Amino acid sequence: MTDGESGSDTTRSGRTGRRPGNTDTRAAILAAARIRFADTGFDKTSIRAIAGDADVDPALVHHYFGTKQQLFAAAVEFPADPEATLTAIDHAPLDELGATIVRSVVGVWDSPAGPGVVAMARSIFGGGEASPARSFLLQVVFERIRARIATPTDDGRARMALAASQMIGLLTARKIVDIEPLASMPIDEVVAAVGPTVQHYLTGDIGTGGV
Amino acid sequence: MTDGESGSDTTRSGRTGRRPGNTDTRAAILAAARIRFADTGFDKTSIRAIAGDADVDPALVHHYFGTKQQLFAAAVEFPADPEATLTAIDHAPLDELGATIVRSVVGVWDSPAGPGVVAMARSIFGGGEASPARSFLLQVVFERIRARIATPTDDGRARMALAASQMIGLLTARKIVDIEPLASMPIDEVVAAVGPTVQHYLTGDIGTGGV
Numbered sequence: 001m002t003d004g005e006s007g008s009d010t011t012r013s014g015r016t017g018r019r020p021g022n023t024d025t026r027a028a029i030l031a032a033a034r035i036r037f038a039d040t041g042f043d044k045t046s047i048r049a050i051a052g053d054a055d056v057d058p059a060l061v062h063h064y065f066g067t068k069q070q071l072f073a074a075a076v077e078f079p080a081d082p083e084a085t086l087t088a089i090d091h092a093p094l095d096e097l098g099a100t101i102v103r104s105v106v107g108v109w110d111s112p113a114g115p116g117v118v119a120m121a122r123s124i125f126g127g128g129e130a131s132p133a134r135s136f137l138l139q140v141v142f143e144r145i146r147a148r149i150a151t152p153t154d155d156g157r158a159r160m161a162l163a164a165s166q167m168i169g170l171l172t173a174r175k176i177v178d179i180e181p182l183a184s185m186p187i188d189e190v191v192a193a194v195g196p197t198v199q200h201y202l203t204g205d206i207g208t209g210g211v
Numbered sequence: 212m213t214d215g216e217s218g219s220d221t222t223r224s225g226r227t228g229r230r231p232g233n234t235d236t237r238a239a240i241l242a243a244a245r246i247r248f249a250d251t252g253f254d255k256t257s258i259r260a261i262a263g264d265a266d267v268d269p270a271l272v273h274h275y276f277g278t279k280q281q282l283f284a285a286a287v288e289f290p291a292d293p294e295a296t297l298t299a300i301d302h303a304p305l306d307e308l309g310a311t312i313v314r315s316v317v318g319v320w321d322s323p324a325g326p327g328v329v330a331m332a333r334s335i336f337g338g339g340e341a342s343p344a345r346s347f348l349l350q351v352v353f354e355r356i357r358a359r360i361a362t363p364t365d366d367g368r369a370r371m372a373l374a375a376s377q378m379i380g381l382l383t384a385r386k387i388v389d390i391e392p393l394a395s396m397p398i399d400e401v402v403a404a405v406g407p408t409v410q411h412y413l414t415g416d417i418g419t420g421g422v
Contacts, residue, residue: 125336129389138390161384161393162404168388169380173372177379178340179349182372192418193373197408207403 028054029061033075034132042072042139069140075133079116080108086144097148098163098199103191104168108176110187118175121168149202162201170194222335239265240272244286245343253283253350280351287343290327291319297355308359309374309410314402316378319385321398329386332379373412381405 032053036045047068051058065071066123073081085104109117124131142160150156170190173179182190200206243264247256258279262269269321276282284292296315303311320328335342361367381401384390393401410418 028236083378122336125333125387126384128387131388134388149379158392158396158404161390164390165393165405166377166408167379167385168383169376169378172379173376176336177342177345179372180377181369182376185369189418192374193369193412196418197377197411200408201404207400207407 025056025060026064029056029064029071030075033071037072037075037135037153038132041135042068042143047071072136072140076136077120078133078136080111080113080121082141089145089148094203095199097202098197099191099195101145101163101167101198102170102195103187106170106174106187106190109171116177117171121171121176122181123157145202151206156202159202159206162206163198165195166197166201229385236265236267236271237275240275240282241269244282248283248286248346249343252346253279253354256280283347283351287347288331289344290331291322291324293352297352300356300359305359305414306410308356308413309408310402310406312356312378313381313406314398314411315383317385317398317401320382322395325386328382332387333380356413367413370413370417372416374409377405377408377412380381 032050033045036050036053044067047061047175050071052182053190054061061071069083070081072078085101085108088104089097089163090102098151105207108114114199124134127134135199142164145163146156170182174181174185174190175183185193240261243261244256247261247264250256256279258272259269261274261282265272272282276285281292281296282315283289296312296319299311299315300308319325331344335345335348353375356374357367357371360370381393384393385396385401386394396404
């Protein structure tokens with residue numbers, strides 16, 4: 001640590017032509033958001049509280065970052081906006097959830113955003129429970145999917161965790177450990193092979209008491 | 212520990228507290244093994260060649276390390292001897308492969324060897340294709356399982372990769388990312404939930420052309 005880096009996050013972009021004022025404000029908002037989301041979680045954190053911590057108007061937070069979900073994603077440096085995937089999942093028929101999730105998520109991995117997703121995965125695997133990206137994934141992404149499958153007698157948590165285990169392993173096998181022929185399998189074949197597994201976990205008989 | 216042990220790294224008798232000969236010999240064999248296995252793979256590497264590189268008698272290699280598989284495991288510092296698991300898989304009925312694999316492997320993760328497995332997984336995730344432990348897993352462990360399911364019209368590689376993706380994700384979700392309720396799910400429930408998936412990948416209709 002030197003005197004120059006006083007615990008703040010990097011402001012590298014500020015030195016490359018952006019206006020320092022905006023950069024500082026954005027950085028202050030992001031820093032406040034990281035602390036708030038880590039301390040109280042997504043649901044109980046408000047834009048207003050983050051704006052208060054950063055000493056800015058809440059409207060400015062929305063202006064810079066959009067929704068609370070988008071601010072959380074920016075704060076944990078989530079490598080891709082999951083909204084398109086989550087919207088697709090929201091609108092998919094219940095019996096097409098598995099194929100929809102696999103096609104949409106693998107499509108992101110295979111896109112230019114893929115390396116960023118791999119880097120995020122490695123940071124989650126390295127950071128365990130303390131990983132900020134893990135919090136976003138569990139509190140926002142998984143919760144949106146779980147809300148679609150929850151019933152009065154099954155909160156869907158075990159189903160979501162099992163589906164997540166398959167998707168995490170698919171990412172790792174395909175993009176990190178490079179296990180062939182899965183690493184180079186066309187996406188249609190991946191959807192055909194893995195979609196039914198995710199579907200089974202989300203809506204089938206998983207044998208653990210959840211119906 | 213008794214005075215009678217031979218081939219160990221340390222000894223209480225003798226002129227010095229340590230017998231450098233044995234330690235050096237073991238280290239030389241392991242170093243030669245790492246290079247040979249990395250260069251030519253498990254199948255094409257012989258104990259005799261490794262012994263030649265290390266300038267020792269092949270019998271000494273067997274004496275110190277046992278089988279070629281055990282030497283490979285020692286060279287990559289594999290955290291648990293997979294032979295018990297592989298023997299169980301060899302002897303399981305074909306339609307019980309999934310449950311057998313999940314019960315045996317999760318049993319190791321939940322044992323005192325678990326932290327070593329997690330450390331190995333992290334090293335594989337970090338090292339990608341260059342990881343020595345990855346080579347052992349793919350060339351020895353996966354190959355033994357694949358041999359059980361291969362048919363004249365399906366080499367089983369896609370099946371094995373898909374099953375591996377589920378097991379890798381299960382390890383990651385249960386032991387690294389700690390996704391509840393999967394992280395604390397009793398092993399019987401894990402077998403009930405995930406065993407059918409692994410079974411399906413290994414012997415079911417996976418929709419990718421393999422029959």
